[in-house]
Amino acid sequence: MTVIRPFRAILPNPELAARVVARPYDVLSAREAESIARNNPESFYHISKPEIHFPQYIDAHTPFPDEVYEAGARRLREFLERGLLIHDTGNHYYIYTQRMSHPFAAGQYIEQTGLVCLSSLNDYENGIIKKHELTRPDKEQDRIQHIRFTRAQTGNVFLAYRPLPVLHALIEKWKNTHQPAYHFHGEDGLEHIVWKINHLTAIAQITRIFELQVPCTYIADGHHRAASAALLRKEWMQEGNANPADPHQFFLTTLVPADQLFIMEYNRLVKDLNGHDPESFLEKLKASFEITEPQDTVFRPQAPHQMGMYLCRGQAGRQGSWYGLTVKSELIPDDAVESLDVSLLQNLVLKPLLGIVNPRTDERIVFAGGIRGAGYLESCVNSGEMAVAFLLHPVTPEQLFAVADEGKMMPPKSTWFEPKLPDGLFIHSLEETEIVHPIEWFEAEKSHF
Numbered sequence: 001m002t003v004i005r006p007f008r009a010i011l012p013n014p015e016l017a018a019r020v021v022a023r024p025y026d027v028l029s030a031r032e033a034e035s036i037a038r039n040n041p042e043s044f045y046h047i048s049k050p051e052i053h054f055p056q057y058i059d060a061h062t063p064f065p066d067e068v069y070e071a072g073a074r075r076l077r078e079f080l081e082r083g084l085l086i087h088d089t090g091n092h093y094y095i096y097t098q099r100m101s102h103p104f105a106a107g108q109y110i111e112q113t114g115l116v117c118l119s120s121l122n123d124y125e126n127g128i129i130k131k132h133e134l135t136r137p138d139k140e141q142d143r144i145q146h147i148r149f150t151r152a153q154t155g156n157v158f159l160a161y162r163p164l165p166v167l168h169a170l171i172e173k174w175k176n177t178h179q180p181a182y183h184f185h186g187e188d189g190l191e192h193i194v195w196k197i198n199h200l201t202a203i204a205q206i207t208r209i210f211e212l213q214v215p216c217t218y219i220a221d222g223h224h225r226a227a228s229a230a231l232l233r234k235e236w237m238q239e240g241n242a243n244p245a246d247p248h249q250f251f252l253t254t255l256v257p258a259d260q261l262f263i264m265e266y267n268r269l270v271k272d273l274n275g276h277d278p279e280s281f282l283e284k285l286k287a288s289f290e291i292t293e294p295q296d297t298v299f300r301p302q303a304p305h306q307m308g309m310y311l312c313r314g315q316a317g318r319q320g321s322w323y324g325l326t327v328k329s330e331l332i333p334d335d336a337v338e339s340l341d342v343s344l345l346q347n348l349v350l351k352p353l354l355g356i357v358n359p360r361t362d363e364r365i366v367f368a369g370g371i372r373g374a375g376y377l378e379s380c381v382n383s384g385e386m387a388v389a390f391l392l393h394p395v396t397p398e399q400l401f402a403v404a405d406e407g408k409m410m411p412p413k414s415t416w417f418e419p420k421l422p423d424g425l426f427i428h429s430l431e432e433t434e435i436v437h438p439i440e441w442f443e444a445e446k447s448h449f
Contacts, residue, residue: 002128002161002214003120005250005435006091006203010152010427011182013083016042018184020084021192021424025049025155026139026224030058036187042084043187044424046075048146048154062142069149076150085427091436092196093117093203094181094426095171096254098419099191103371110418112260113171115206116194116426118250118435119159119217121233124226128216129159130404133223134412143228153229153252153428156421157222160397163257167209174202182425190419200438207438217255218404221417226251245434252428254421258397264370264416265392268345269380271364272387274355278313281353281388282323288331288348294321298374301393304341305332308374308391312381320381336402341392342411349390360412369416370394 012020022036022044034052037045050072051057057064079085094116102108123129147153175195182194197203219226229251236248243249273281285291292299299308299322306327312320327344337343350356350365359365366386368376377389395415403410 001212002210002217003123004115004117004207004210004253004255005120006093006197006207006438007118007250007428007435008091008432009088009094009116010080010085010429011088012424013086014182016084017182017192017425018186020044020079021184021186021422022048023186023188024420024423027420034058040187042079044154044422047072047079047150048423050075062138063145064142066145066149069145072146073149073151076152076154085424087429088196090198091203091438092198093206095175095195095197096425097175097191097193098421099193100419101189103418104373110262112256112262112419113175114158114254114256114260115171116156116252116254118428119157119253119255121230121249121251123217124230124251127407129226130216130218130401130407131223131226132219132400132404132408132410133414134409135223135227139224140228140231143225144232147228147232147430151430153225153430154423155222155225155252156423156426157226157229157251157253158220158417158421159217159253159255160220160258160261160400161214161217161255162401163259164209164213166213167206168257170202170206170209186422190422192422192425194425204438218401220256220261220400220415221420243434245437247428247430247432247435250428250435252426254426258401261397262418263394263397263400264418265394266342266413266416267368267370267372267377267392268350268359268390269366269368269377269386270350270354270356270388271366271385272354274353276353278311282311284353285325285349289325289327291326292324294323296321298322298391299324300374300391301341304393304396304399305339305344306393307341307345310374310377310381310389310391312384312387320378336399336406337408337410340395340399340403340410340414342395342414345390345392346411367413371416371418 019042025048030051033045033049037043050068096116097113099111180193181196185191233248307325309323310320333339356362356365380386381389
């Protein structure tokens with residue numbers, strides 16, 4: 001049973017939403033955020049990345065001193081006082097559609113629609129909300145401090161679930177019969193459309209569907225945000241609090257069906273060939289891969305266990321070539337994690353041939369999110385900065401679910417999701433008095449008639 005709840009969100013003023021809403025706090029550096037916020041006093045970066053106002057901390061590692069988080073909390077209050085952010089009128093679910101231009105297909109778009117709600121931290125602790133990524137204590141403490149001082153969850157956790165036709169039909173019907181509450185383009189060009197579900201019958205129906213027909217959900221993006229909410233809730237309960245309807249028992253989420261996920265690959269670049277020359281390196285690869293003839297055009301994998309490799313066989317500054325590598329079937333383990341392409345690359349190439357034992361710490365390897373494109377990989381190798389680049393096939397939703405179902409963790413830098421959930425569009429305030437149970441609310445309302 002998956003527990004979700006409607007909530008009274010803090011939202012941007014509709015007239016200023018395009019200036020307030022910002023990309024998630026963890027996808028850009030403090031310097032990048034500062035350069036944007038410098039010219040936009042309404043940007044949510046002033047709240048989500050308050051270190052931009054402290055030059056001495058702008059390049060520092062998290063967590064920061066208390067004064068940084070106090071500044072973020074102060075600006076949240078100021079945004080509310082100035083009317084840049086407003087409290088919604090009641091407890092609602094929200095339908096949220098994001099639309100972006102396809103990064104590599106001109107004229108095409110990527111669109112995903114999710115349900116914005118609160119999810120239960122009991123579900124997170126009990127494995128009903130499943131994880132696939134390890135978290136870092138320093139990043140957890142950063143968000144714990146941010147939540148503690150602002151008294152709000154400003155970061156949205158991206159959850160996925162197996163598609164349900166009945167839920168899809170309900171959401172599409174609502175979209176087609178109601179006007180959006182928000183429709184704007186963000187500073188990065190991403191299109192945002194929001195509908196409020198404010199009818200008690202629909203709220204109760206959606207809640208019941210998740211209770212009865214969604215056995216579990218999966219964290220796609222936002223592991224640190226979820227972990228920090230859970231750790232703060234544990235502290236709160238250790239202080240003797242146990243109210244099951246308290247805001248601390250829930251965290252801010254957007255639930256998207258798996259058939260709408262757009263997962264991009266996380267590619268690898270390596271600075272040298274570990275003593276091999278290009279010809280001997282190619283020869284070594286033949287033990288594990290079927291290799292295509294070199295080609296000038298990008299070899300983009302069409303299925304798992306294929307990967308593209310860009311290698312310059314001449315001197316730095318000369319044009320390289322693309323090769324298609326297909327893992328030999330007998331080398332693919334029957335294991336959810338070890339059969340992932342990132343694992344196969346690590347175990348068949350990076351470790352035995354290139355000497356990269358720990359990709360988390362080895363400075364010879366660089367990770368490049370798929371949003372950068374194949375041209376970025378080519379430029380790094382052609383310049384001589386890197387010796388070889390590997391273009392991977394994206395992890396599929398089924399692979400991600402399989403890893404999480406087995407309680408395992410994916411290797412670092414395995415997935416890149418687009419579009420990402422922004423900060424500042426939905427905020428869960430921990431100062432709300434109580435999170436309502438929609439079914440009980442619905443039954444109570446019926447009894448008055």
